[in-house]
Amino acid sequence: MTEVMGLRERKKLETARRIVRTAIALFVERGFDNVSVQEIADAADVSKMTVFNYFGTKEDLAFRPMEDHFGDAARAVRERKPDESPVDAVRRQFLELVETRDPSVGLANEVFVRQLRELVLGTPALRDRVFLAAQKGTRDLAAHLAEETGDLMLATIAAAMISAARNALIEEHWRRADAGDHVDTIVADAPERTARAFALVEQGLGDYARKAH
Known part of the structure; x- marks a missing residue:
């Protein structure tokens, strides 16, 4: 059970990192105000709800x-x-x-x-x-x-x-x-x-x- 939880936590961490890096790349390319959360989700291959589950606001993606x-x-x-x-x-x-x-x-x-x-x-x-x-x-x-x-x-x-x-x-x-x-x-x-x-x-x-x- 510990190993399963460890794997789950690692996957969650990897997902969070992927979302952040995807968001930063889009922000740098197009400007923070010109990128929507949906566009970040699509580029990171996750749902918009997943982004908000990990990060409460769009600002959190850059600030966290x-x-x-x-x-x-x-x-x-x-x-x-x-x-x-x-x-x-x-x-x-x-x-x-x-x-x-x-x-x-x-x-x-x-x-x-x-x-x-x-x-x-x-x-x-x-x-x-x-x-x-x-x-x-x-x-x-x-x-x-x-x-x-x-x-x-x-x-x-x-x-x-x-x-x-x-x-x-x-x-x-x-x-x-x-x-x-x-x-x-x-x-x-x-x-x-x-x-x-x-x-x-x-x-x-x-x-x-x-x-x-």
Whole structure:
């Protein structure tokens, strides 16, 4: 029975992946607003009802592949090791994702991932949803820190700074990739850049960019 269920789950996962990849290919080719769910279903060789069973909305087809990662920072803090600070936990998790060349931190050689990013950035409805999801991730992080410390104001500031550092690093990876840098070079530089980014969070702004006389 376990083997049967395992096979069933694998088939469901394969179907979901096929639907997503088919949808992304059509969106990239014709534009998100110019593709219907029925057309996606036909191209993926499934019914329209099957698409909606796997994905509640058309937007979910593009958003679902990245959805879980908006909670990565909050998850790192919740699951951090004893005596590990929130900054240390998020930095460690980030470097682990870099080491595995995870697309969620801007490291992707696969054409599909690049196409998905360009699609999201070029589609207002998807771009807005990503923004809201990122904001929710930061709020979740702040809520957890506030639970631990009892100070929502400082927790909100800390969460915003941690999220900003992490997001800036990801954007830097994408910027360098778009400029033609090889992923191996970006990965090799990541520890030093990550250390500098999170050091700014740890140390506070202090004399950063103080205007000279």
